[in-house]
Amino acid sequence: MKKILFLGGSKQQIPAIQYAKDNGYYSILCDYLSDNPGQFVADKFYCVSTTDMEAILKVAKENSIDGIVAYASDPAALTAAYVGNKLGLPSNPYKSVEILSKKDLFREFLKEHNFNCPLAKSFKSYDEAVKNLDGFKLPIMIKPIDSSGSKGVSRIEYLDSFESAFNLAMDNSREKTVIVEEFIKRSHKEMIGGDAFVVNGIVEFFGLLNSHRDFSINEFVPIGTSYPVFLDDDKIEAVKSTVQKVIDILEIKNGALNLELMFDxxxxxxxxxxxxxxxxxMIPDLIKLSTGVNMIAATVESSLGHTDFNLKKNRKDGYYSTYVIHSKESGILKNIVFSEEIQKNILSKVMYKNPLDDIERFEGANRALGIIFLKYDSIEEEKYKMDNMNEFIRIEVE
Incomplete structure (x- = not known):
């Protein structure tokens, strides 16, 4: 029986573990949280941090694993590459994964290889940063180089906000490094998001989606994705060719990619x-729902060196989305009320919080209350309801 080591056992990560179990693979899970739900699905569990590379390598060796998966986890992706490279398992070059995982290295890569890139500099202290802002035009973005879920990201219009934004980013950086970059104004409302999948160095599948934001709370934290993507064919081709060029240069051979792009x-x-x-x-779940392509299966199978999975779209176009249920205020969750008008669109719900749980104002993906999957009759209905979801879902907090 093939053994696969999974890095992370949150609710969002369970589908990958479940796929392994359903297909006869032995699943080993590492997660630093002792109460993670994935441990009840996996065959074996270790309470080990997924960013502790040597500890994960030890677990991998002890269990003679055949594959390693960092499903939907930025910090764990680098660990998976490290262990995979060390043990000769299917994996991508550590240095390439590191470039994709850290915003400062990625901006340097883009600039070096003549991709469009805003002016960007990284700093390890506020004093260093504030002395080196002369070349920047406001507004600017301030981000941790290594946080996930848009935690610690700010845009500022005036320099008197710089110190607080810098400190917020620093607080959310594991490496205590912050990147400052010029803000690029996009020509479209939604960011271009979604996932892609590489097989033998070729991006064989693009699951492009619209990435929505709640501008009343935080314009940088995604609150849902929708299908089909709101781009014309020429722009879709530009996205595909540009991503493939990055993959070629970095020599990424196999596996999933999470995309975020924009046109200025x-x-x-x-x-x-x-x-x-x-x-x-749950982007892979939405892609499966809307296209029929099972990227969860592809990810798990690819970790074992398999390439005989189907990445061909096999479903007629429909109108689908996810929506991240979130709160504008912190407190105790009293109730979540769905209007009749949106209830008819809801296909399923994955809830992280229950009534009487403590909840926090939505400033990062880690503060989500749950995710719902929706289907619409038209693209007009999809756009209208995604733009106005706060009118259809009421969060009662006390």
Missing amino acids: EDDKLYIVEIGPRNGGN
């Missing part, structure tokens, strides 16, 4: 991020 007001394409792993917020 001059229609120049900017890559915001290419994560070396499946997307969070």
Whole structure:
């Protein structure tokens, strides 16, 4: 029986573990949280941090694993590459995964290889940063180089906000490094998001989606994705060719990619991020629902060196989305009320919080209350309801 080591056992990560179990693979899980739900699905569990590379390597050796999966986890992707490279398992080059995992290295890579890239500099202290802002035009973005879920990300219009934004980013950085970059204004409302999948160095599948934001709370934290993508064919082709060029240079051979891109007001394409792993917020589940392509299966099978999975779209176009249920205020969750108008669109719900649980204002993906999957009759209905979801879902907090 093939053994697969999974890094992370949150609710969002369970589908990958469940796929392994359903297909006759032995699943070993590592997670630093002792109460993670994935341990009840996996065959064996170790309470070990997925960012502790040597500890994970030890677990991998002890269990003679055949594959390693960092499903929907930025921090764990680098660990998976490290262990995979050390043990000769199917994996991508550690250095390439590191470039994709850290915003400062990725911006340097983009600039070096003549991709569109905003002016960007990284700093390890506020004093160093504040002395080196002369070349920047406001507004600017301030981000941790290594956080996931858009935690610690700010845009500022005036320098008197710089210190607080810098400190927020620093607090959310594991490496205590912050990147400052010029803000690029996009020509479209939604970010271009979704996942892609690489087989033998070729991006064989693009599951492009619209990435929505709640501008009333935090414009940088995704609150849902929708299908089909709101792009014309020329722009879709530009996205595909640009991503493939990155994959060629970095010599990424196999596995999932999480994409975030945008066109500026001059229609120049900017890559915001290419994560070396499946997307969070259940993006692979939405892609399967809308296209029929099972990227969860592809990810698990690819970890074992298999390439005989189907990445061909096999479903007629429909109108689907996910929506991240979130709160504008912190407190105790009293109730979540869905209006009749949205209830008819809901296909399923995955809830993280229950009534009487403590909840926090939505400032990062880790503060989500749950995710719902929806289907619509038209693209107009999809756009309208995704833009106005706060009118259809009421969060009662006390």
